[in-house]
Amino acid sequence: MYKYLFFGVSLSALALPAMAQDGPNGEEQTRLASDSIERAEDTITVTATGTRIELEDTGQAITIIGEEEIRRVQGPDLTRVLERVPGLTFSRNGGQGGFTGVRLRGSEAEQVLTIVDGVRVSDPASPGGGFDFGNLLSSNLSKLEVLRGSNSTIWGSDAIGGVIVASTRAESGLAASAEYGADDSFTGAASGGIADADTGFLGASASYSRTDGFSAAAGGTEPDGFEQWVLEGHGRYYFSPVFEVFARIRQAEGSLGIDGTPAPDFILADTDDVQDTSQTFGSAGAVYDTGPLFVQASYSFADTSRDNLDGSGAQTFTSEGQSDRLTLRGEWRPIGPLIVNFGAENEWTSYETLFDTGDNTRIFGAYLQAGIEWRGISGHIGARVDDHTDFGSETSFGADLSYEVAENWRLRASIGEGFKAPSLFQLLSDFGNTALTPEESTSMDIGVAYGDRSQALYGSVTAFRRTTQDQIAFIGCFGVTDPICDNRQFGTYDNIARTRASGVEVEAGALVADSLRLQAAYAFTDTENRDTGNELARRPRHAATFTAEWSPLDVLSLGADLRIVSDAFDDAGNFTQLDAYEVMTLRAAFDVTEQIQLFGRVENIWDEDYQTVAGYATRGRAVFVGARLAL
Structure with a gap:
């Protein structure tokens, strides 16, 4: 409670100076690099590496999607934006808001570190300690950065598969949008900010999304709806040209209809169950930046609570995961092309559920990275x-x-090591195993790139491989006599696997005419459980997205997105197969004035019937229309 009050007071304190006046042309004048808010089309500054670096100066595989591209995709479903990243796949339990796991280069969903506005948002109370992307909508996002490959050198635990960094809008002026469509779905979003070039910035955003949905169970008939509202605030105050303070806060509340496995058949079917989720993320800190020396110190927290209720309103499960983190990051350029990055972090995490009182733990980490950025060569080692x-x-x-x-x-080229400490749930819940050890990985990639996504012509080809030791998985204990199952009749967790993922990623785009742009992202990913020889579950070998943007008139733009995914297995034993699928979306947008735009789209135009998780349905053909306002 006290930390929420602290962040509210901090934003209020930052508000008064920032309200003095706007910068030239009403645009925010960012003086320090503590919070990159530029669009990817206008900048190639990367933060997913955990350092301040230009895209051309890193050998790591990174895709940046800016606000303009996010807006062209339309709608609140973030997976429709993320599927433009090569090597990224996802699975979802039903419709919008359903649990959504995102995987990079064949990793587990829980092995992807997720950061929203500078805050690590993993849920310590979830089974794998990961992040549910079903609770993050694209309505007010301004930038997405996806780093593929292990990177625990900078980020510490969880960054085995890679890192996804999402940034919300933080610009002066006012923007708003609303859309309505299939399943009685409505999404509205608004954001605004005021800035002074010498004083600071104050901004806020809000979004609301709801849908009646459809049955999450493929064989069900009862719709499972979703509703979420989000409020965000962001403030910065410049004490001098080299020193600033900042604060951010994000509150999200959601309610999701879920299906279960009721008696007597115990198979996925319609239920009246509901899951309510509350998330509060925040950060506050200070930045000192003289040019040669950059230092940022901050405190951040992420709280996630869930309540599962049956049809009568009785609680069937509850959980609460909390993390608090103190961070120091810095960059020193002592002379010429030399660069030194350094940092230290201390994180406290805790959890509790309806069935156990929970526990807490702590992890401290420190890193040092040296590099050189000279003429056409850039290298870093840490x-x-x-x-x-x-x-x-x-x-x-x-x-x-x-x-x-x-x-x-x-x-x-890059090489990186990663590790992931067992989650508190895996260790200490009723299914827990205190003998677990951390997962460890080594990843390597090499490739060639021409330009970047901000240019008229770009392309890249990257070959990669990652090996993981001591991967943690859930094992069933029904009828099992192994001692690990003693007093754990429903199952437990164990370090059971050595896994490997290797493949090739291709990303390309071209402005083939003044009004036509084509883009493609493709990945071949070969995964293997090296102990059993089986493919890893829900990892398609082939996944591709093809995109076309055509503007026959200055005020009219037309777009098409084609997603093609090969078949995969749904389970570790490779008994249940998920069929291949192809889904196409057609989009259009018309500029009524410079400030007002009308838009619409048809998703899944072929009405493809497919599944990303066995037994869970996906949306059929759906039509949406909407409008945007920018002042």
Whole structure:
């Protein structure tokens, strides 16, 4: 309670100076690099690496999607934006708001570190300690950065598959949008901000989304609806040209209809169950930036609580996961092309559920990375040490290299180690196993790139491989006599697997005419449980997205998105198959004036019947229309 009050007071304190006046032309004048808010089309600054770096200066595989592209995709469903990233796949339990797991290069969904507005948002009370992307909508997002590959050197625990960084809008002026469509769905969003070039910035955003939905169970008939509202605030105050303070707060409340496995058949079917989710994320800190020296110190927190209710309103499950984090990050350029990145973090996490009182733990980490950015070559090498209360020390190494072999052509390579500490739920819940050890990974990639997504012509080809040791998985205990199942009749967790994922990613785009742009993202991903020889569950070998944007008139734009995914297995034993599918969306937008735009789309135009999780339905053909206002 006190920390929420603290953030509210902090934003109020930052508000008064920032309200003085707007910058030139009403645009925010960002003086420090603590909070990159530029669109990806206008900048190639990357934060997903955990450092301040330009895209061309890193050898790591990173895709940046800016606000303009997010807006062109339309709608609140973030997966329709994320599927433009090569090597990224997802699975969802039903419709909008249903649990959505995102995987990078064949990783587990829980092995992807997710950051929203600078805050690590993993839920310590969820089984794998991951993040549910069903609770993050694209309505007010301004930027997405996706780093593929292990990167615990900078980020510490959880960054085995990669890192996804989402940023919300933080600009002066006013923007609003609303759309209505299939399943009685409505989404509205608004954001605004005021800025002064010498004083600071104050902004806020809000969004609301609801839908009657459809039955999450593929064989069901009762719709499972979803409703969510989100409020966000962001303030910065410039004490001087080299020193600023900032604060952010985000509150999201959602309610989702879910299906279950009721008696006597115990198969997925219609139920009246509801899951209510409350999320509060926040951060506050200060930045000192002289140019050669950049230092940011901050405190952040993420609280996620869930309540599952049956048809009578009785609680069937509750959980609450909390994390508090102190962070220091810095960058020093002592001379010429040399660069040193450094940092330290201390995180406290806790959880509790309806069935156990829960527990807490702590992890401290520090890293040092040295690099050189000189003419056409950039390279970085670093190491990190983490100390976990329950598992002792863990060391991670990483390096990357980028070399410009010709104008706009670059060779890239990176190697990185990752680890993921067992979640508190995996350790201490009724299904827990205190003998678990951290998962560990090593990833390598090498590729060639021409330009980047901000240019008229770009492309990249990257080959990758990641091996993981001691991967944690749930094991059933029904009829099992192994000692690990003693007093755990419903199952437990264990380090049971060595896994491997390897493949090739291709990303390309071209402005083939003044009014026509084509883009493509494709990945071949071969995964294997090296202990059993089976493919990893829900990892399609082929996944591709093809996009076309055509503007026959200055005020009219037409678009098409085609998603093609090959078949996969739904389970670790490779007994249940998920069929391949192809889904197409057609889009249109018309500029009524410079401030007003009308738009609409038809999703799944072929009315494809497919599943990303066995037994769970997906939406058929659906039509949406809407309008935007920008002042």
